Amino acid sequence: MNGAAFFDLDRTLLPGASGPVVSDALRTVGLMGDRKIPGESFVFEFFDRIGETLPSMALARTGVRFSAGWDADLVAEAGRLAAAQLVDRLQPFALHLIDEHRAAGRKVVMATTSPSTVCEPLAELLGFDGCIATKYGVTDGALDGTIDGRYVWGIGKLGAVKDWALAHDVDLEQSFAYSDSFFDQPLLGGVGHPVAVNPDPRLRAVARLRGWPITHLDVPPGVPKIAGLEPQDLLLSLSRPEFIRYAKLDISGVEHLPAEGGAIVAANHRSYFDFVAIATALAQAGRPARPLAKKELFDSPLVGPLVAAFGAIPVDRGTGSDAPLEQAAEALAAGEVVVILPQGTIPRGRQFFEPELVGKRGVAQLARMSGAPVVPIGIWGSEHVWPRSARVPAVWNLIDPPKVQVKIGPRVELERTKKSTLPDVARVMTAISAQLPPVGRKRTKPTAEELARTYPPGMTPNQPEADGTGTGGKNKTAKRQDSAPKKPAPKKATPKKSSASKQSKPKKSKKNQDKAAIKKPGKKTGKKSGKKSAKKAPKAKAGS
Structure with a gap:
């Protein structure tokens, strides 16, 4: 038996109540008057903010009686009209979660208190495998003001889910359930994998106590929300140039940023301060930024949780994995703005001062995968706020802070069709360069001090490059100042011959020894030497 994924509708798959859309659809087909019911808007707004309450659910159940006499066909038509509108209002990251369950082989089911006349057409549009919803009684082609079967709420929802699981051979222990409501505790506790989505205050407390995951489908996975706000919302309110007193931010071209929808922001990389500059620029358009950042930042116990909370995307450099791009x-696709720095890292040494920007293929590949527009940003002067050689930004520069230019250009026209991504990468880098001031597009001769500022703390060029004798800031030309010199490799000791090896060496015969003694010349030449040899020879022979 396989598991399934059961999704609540209001405040789970949808950001709020489906009621306003359903009411408008009922008015469209002529089942409700043109005027709204007094207090209707307040009830729906209260539900969006607080969630389900006992009074609101009692009112919803009473509303079933109010529908008595409505033509069943018109009700079904209103349901189809409402579903056609609701399908476009799903939470931004809901479809991705649904696709993950499908890929894992699980059935996807909607389980909601809403009427089946809305749930069934919506489930069909979304490609769900089933719909568990409240059914209104029908007599002689008209609603009779009763409920046919279970009222799918609270313990009744768990019962309806169990009935469906039994009929479709689904194991609830292997199943997932997603809901926002405190009153869905029975369902959440009845499956093996409960998840609280955008939970109301009481469900949040229960989820904390019981160790249930808490998620929000309107923000990237892992981004927390409190009272409906995520950290980026706080950042947007604080990201104002006048609040950053240690830098003079000159931001222009904000009109080129799309007001809504997904967009790729591509910028050059000169400093760790670049992310602050970009976020501040995007905040002027009210757009939060989801940057691609190196995985090492996420591994940091202090910075990691903060980076993840802002919705950054980890990049494990050097692996070649496409997971970050996916x-x-x-x-x-969820309408977010993704920030990518095509250079991949801050250039070192002489390369930092080269006017030609060199980018990697990721930006072009992401543009092809998503179809999103690419907006270039040119940054200049950020290295004076936080050079690569410093561990922290120069926040003490309050009297005469350095100027940082952030210029946003029009979207880049890409081909997106050729097999190679290099032409599109070149177009993006050219567009970024076009946003830099004239001095940023000229080759300059850096001083030794300027070169040193392009290296991480404790690292300097092996040879000063200001006189042109360096090799352009490549990694191999740099060395750690605090690193000890390499010790010479120890010489390999010559192994001593063991006594066994000596014994195993074949001995010369006595006859051969005698011949060697006779033939072996002395160290000195002459008769004296010859006499000594002659004397020794008989002696050696006598010993035989």
Whole structure:
């Protein structure tokens, strides 16, 4: 038996109540008057903010009686009209979650208190495998003001889910359930994998106590929300140039940023301060940024949780994995702004001062995967706020802070069709360069001090490059100042011959020894030497 994924509708798959859309559809087909019911808007708004309450659910159940006499066909038509509108209002990251369950081989089912006349056409549009919803009684082609079967709420929802699981051979222990409501505790506790989605205050407390995961489908996975706000919302309110007193931010071209929908922001990389500059620029358009950042930042016990909370996307450099691009494409599909620095890292040494920007293929590949527009940003002067050689930004520069230019350009026209991504990468880098001031597009001769500022703390060029004798800031030309010199490799000791090896060496016969003694010349030449040899020879022979 396989598991399934059961999704609540209001405030789970949808950001709020489906009621306003359903009411408008009923008015469209002529089942409700043109005027809204007094207090209707307040009830729906209260539900969106607080969630289900006992009074609101009692009112909903009483509303079943109010529908008595409605033509069943018109009700079904209103349900189809409402479903056609609701399908476009799903939470941004809901479809990705649904696709993950499908890929894992699980059935996807909607389980909601809403009437089946809305749930069934919506489930069909979304490609769900089933719909568990409240059914209204019908007599002689008209609603009779009763409920046919279970009222799918609270313990009744768990019962309806159990009935469906039994009929479709689904194991609830292997199943997932997603809901926002405190009153869905029976369902959440009845499956093996409960998840609280955008939970109301009481369900949040229960989820904390019981160790249930808490998620929000309107933000990237892992981004927390409190009272409906995520960390990016706080960042947007604080990201104002006048609040950053240690840098003079000159931001222009904000009109080129799309007001809504997914977009790729591509910028050059000169400093760790670049992310602050970009986020501040995007905040002027009210757009939060989801940057691609190196995985090492996520591994840090202090910085990691903060980076993840802001919805950054980890990049494990050097692996060649497309996982970060796939995650970025999902964020773009959800209408997010993704920030990518095509250079990959801050250039070192002489390369930092080269006017030609060199980018990697990721930006073009992401543009092809997502179809999102690419907006270039040119940054200049950020290295004076936080050079690569410093561990922290120069926040003490309050009297005469350095100027940082952030210029946003029009979207880049890409081909997106050729097999090679190199032409599109070149177009993006050219567009970024076009946003830099004239001095940023000229080759300059850096001083030794300027070169040193392009290296991480404790690392300097092996040879000063200001006189042109360096090799352009490549990694191999740099060395750690605090690193000890390499010790010479120890010489390999010559192994001593063992006594056994000596014994195993074949001995010369006595006859051969005698011949060697006779033939072996002395160290000195002459008769004296010859006499000594002659004397020794008989002696050696006598010993035989």
